[in-house]
Amino acid sequence: MRSKLFAAGLAGTALVLGFASPATADTADTIVTLTVTAEDGLSISAPATANIGSGNPGDTVSGQIGPVAVTDERAALNANWNATAIATDFTTGGATGPETIPNINVLYWSGGATATTGSGTFTPGQGGAGDAVIINVPRDAFTHTGGSGDNSATWNPTLVVNVPEGVVAGVYTGTVTHTVL
Template identity: 65%
Template sequence: MRRKLLAGLAGVAAVVALAGPAAADTTGNTIVTLTVDAAGGLSITVPATSNIGHGVEGSTISGQLGPVTVLDQRGSLTPNWSASVVSTDFVTGAGTAGETIPAINVLYWSGPATATAGGGTFTPGQPTSAQQVIINVPRTAMAHTGGTGNNFASWNPTLVVNVPEGTVEGVYTGTVTHSVF
């Protein structure tokens, strides 16, 4: 039995001797990935209410709406966006013909940006009153192109309402909607 044990140990030793020592690497590479998430999305904030003043039939009433701000936190390589604006009719009472100021009588001009941050170009839709537009259909209020990463812009637009002859006395309410995409 002792012979068999010695013969078995001799066989194991021969196999170990044939294998030799393993070569050790002196460097090693690890490919590492990570993800940068967007801090947020694309959003717009507007004043909840605005009173632009008063006037009589046949006059023009105008005033600033208050600050509108687009915040782009998408962290995009191409953070382009466009903000649009549109108005409803302005009505009082039951909204009959004499109690309605049609949206075709509502004009808007964005004015220049009052504050911006981030790279790229910020372009107002209507930088001066000479470029004011009727907003019975969506119109561009402000746009951003170029740059990378996050950005924001604020502006304080002016609304101009031409009150038609025959409009009755009252407090008129309409909705001006800003959207960003």
């Protein structure tokens, strides 16, 4: 009898399994977001001081002023920027006429990049000495076009000062200002 009950139980199980409805699949979607932030924006740095040498009235004095660097941490889709340079007059003493080298006598050339990071095109404002420009008004020093995300460029510009005849001896001081937009 026991084997008949077991056989009947197996048959009942087979019937239950055969008529059970199929299992349905269930899904759950999760939309995931994250935020990419810009670190510090767009910045430029340059040496606080530079001494480019000495010369007599009528001479040309030139020298590199040290590394200038643009750091672009805007994480922008179009990571374009333009850096410019402009100079003040160079003066000594009371800044009278004979104590002034006008900024029209101050030339600048950026030269090529000494270092870059990121994608896009980095272009010096003036590739070589023959391209030097008077910086009595803002002049392109370096530009970046194309690319996206963060990038940077460093260059070591040369300043050329044509010392006019008739200026007096002294330590002449002027300011070269670099700006990036």
